Amino acid sequence: MTNRATAAVELQAVTRRYGTGESAVTALDRVDARFEPGSFTAVMGPSGSGKSTLLHCAAGLDRADAGRVVIDGVPLDGLSERNLTRLRRTRVGFVFQSFNLIPALTAAQNVALPLRLAGRRPAAGEVSSVLAEVGLGDRAGHRPSELSGGQQQRVAIARALVTRPAVLFADEPTGALDATSGKEVLRLLRTAVDRHGQTIVMVTHDPLAAAHADRVLFLADGRVVDELTGPVDAELVAVHTARLEAARTVGA
């Protein structure tokens, strides 16, 4: 399915505006971006720079006003709500800042949910092996309220990975966690990329988190303003961020 010419996700001149008339805000301004299969990209930027909007549009959670989003070779424009949902279900995984597990379901049931929604019965061991991968093999029967924040986030990652999606989007996945749990979660994401060639796009404002990625995109005022590639270290990211902040302050 995926060949060398096909990106996991591609944004072509994507524009997203909120509101109308005088109060209209352009959250994304003709953004082009390409995420290759097996890459781990961090998207950074000050608050209000449009990084969350970029994630939502790239994932098909939000619709672009102009431009085009292509996930795994499938353009999203013109897809019905139902077909869009189906595409998300099979090709896209999500990890949110606030875990967003269904409180009524156990860890295992939460992980199996995308499969069941797709009308598929999880194969024997399919769910437990994914849970074991995130280190929660012994917590399958627990409900979210019985798990710590770090454990809940790992269940969320297991749920995002269980469908073997073309791309996994993570929105501040460590934002609500302490440093140790956060590091654990980032390590898990890195492992998914290294071991299974998982594509990951992660929005964060934490340079330490961004340091786990292969590439960092910097956003400001709805545009991609800078990019770091190759092995990135936290210090370099921090320096870039500071420079961007400074440029913005001067510009304003």
Added chain:
Amino acid sequence: MSAAWAMVRHRFASFAGTFVAVVLGVAVLAGSASLYLSSQPQAPARYDAAPILIQPAMAGTNDYGEEERPAWPASEATGLANRLATLPGVAAAVPDPVFYVQRLSGGKATGDPEAARADGHAWSSARLGGYRLTAGRAPESRDEVALSGADPGTRIEVLTASGPETWTVSGTVDGPGFYLADSEALRRAPGVPVIGLTVSGDEARVADAARALIGPAGTVRTGAERDLLEANHVTRIRWIGAQLLIALVTLSAFATVFVVSSTCALSAAQRRRELGLLRAVGATPGQVRRQMYAETTLIALLGGLVGAPLGAAAAPLLAGPMVDTGLEPAGFTVTWQPAAVFGAALLGVLVALCGVAVAARRASRVPPLDALREAAVDPRAMTRSRWVLGVLGAVAGAGLLAAMPSLPVSAQSSAGLGAAMLLITAATLLSPVLIVPLVRVVAWPVRHTATGQLVREGTLTGVRRVAATAAPVLATVGITVLLTGTIATIEEAAGIDAAAEFSTGSLLVPDGTPGLSAAAVAAQPGESRLETRVLITHQDGITGFEAAGVAGSGSGAVLRDDTATELGARAGSTLTVRWADGTTSETRVRAVDPDAQATVVFPAELVRAHDPQALTAMVLLDGEPTAAPGARAMPVGDFVREEIGEEGQLVDLFLWALIGLTAGYTGIAVGNTLLMATAARRSEFRALRLAGAGTGQVLRVVSAESLLAVAVGAVLGGTVAGISLLGVRASVESELDHSIALVIPWGAGLAVTAGCVAVAVVAAAVPVLRRR
């Protein structure tokens, strides 16, 4: 389905309202349907030993579309019976003439007056019920009788159509009824309505032979068809009971849909984030919708599982009270009705699914991004459809009220109710708009206290919640005030109206009897009318009429103008009349009179000659009355009050049953809304406590908020009902041509409101107290 089950188990609290509503709905449904299905027509017990019954041929229909089967004259019936008796397999063919007998005890008539109309029989018909003599011998001479509960040789006092009589008991029977010698019974009865067959051979073959012999002269009834011979007054009682049961079932079905839909809407609003999340992890809108349907189906099945047995168990307990209040015939028992029980459970699921439909549609449109939004902003309370429907309802309701006096009288009462329902619905739809100014006014005096401020702002920002609480209160208070007020106003007007109809000051009326006997009437000075039924042939067929016999009215018939129009007759035409005794004669129309005392009026002697069983409803006295058994004299006013009172009792019974049910559902709706809404606001209350409020203060805020919501609902409901009542009064006034007092049922309205307040305060306080 397993996800639905997990969801239901996890958040049972938010499904509690649906559950309770379905339990109540299914219980009412199962109970009412059990009663309804148990109340089937049944052939009188005195035909128990006669598997084949034969009725005279159908001659036409009456105004209600019921069959008219004029009786066979005695001679014709006897001839038919003799020929039937010769058929192979027939043990006996017995004509069954019936007549009116009531036992007198100390000069007072005893027993059920309506049943007494058919308590007199011919001795040979005792075998149709399988009744036998246990002592003495069969009656032979004119004044001999066989009956149960009296020893041979005793003399008994009875009242018949001709007057008080004394009979000698010749034998004791093991079944109910008064049995006279056959010739005597045939002489008294106006004709023979039934011939019964007891058989010794194959029932079906005998029935076929009887059909062949009778031909078009009669109808042979076997098996379940025999039950069509149920006595009219029994059918009427069951009909009244059925009306109440149907009303209860309809109301509870609607109320269940209403409660389920409001509960589901609220819980869907509260679960918005969760539903968005489901969408984000890959649930299509259809899957979200199906998820909600599945949850509701589960809850409704559980509710049915509890409610159906509850209703089935309650039904037998209601049989006694229903017989006592005249809603079911004596001897009515409730039998196990699987169709009622399972049908009710199934209908409960259907009704709940109707209720969840709108909420599910809205929920399926929740965008996946909502999973990521933290803020619980109260979504806009007024949608465009609410505005459109609300304004349309208000306009239509007001228009209908304004147009009411010009509508035909028969359509007015339903137009009034319809207008009120429209206005109540409109007020419910528009309540979010009305709540804001209303709350500002009500909370004005306390605006500077902390509680006052919190309540005011909490209410103004949570308009949706307040509207959800106020809506059921509005509907219940509105319906209660409207129904009780309408009936009280009309009863008040009817009292004036009915009293005005009679000229003389006193009446002689039946006293525990179906009518006045000939002897009782003959002794009185005054005007009376003898009541009978006749069948009159006209160009479109044969129609039955309630006719009257009036003394000294001259020969020939007098028709009321509408009767004349229906028959196509005028003064001088000749009518072909078939009488109660089965004979037919030609009668000339003497006059057409719009003020005639009945639809058709004949000379009293003519009626008496053809219907020895005719009774008189009342005598308008123009002198001192003479005492007679089974009759009493009373002033017109007292009689009218008594009649209205009796009718009023039945109306009140219906009214309170319906209002009670409505109030019950309101309790569920209000309680559930507040329980869920308060539980969802826990974090808000935690913040309030952190800011220094004690539990008492939080409770005060919560109680005041719910009180305010109930008050808003009650005020709106009362106002709408008041407006409708004014319309009802205007139309009654224009009909009666004089002004009448508007009766506003403050007591009923306040009682219902107080009930809502109690439920609201408790439901709002429980979640606050439960988790500190």
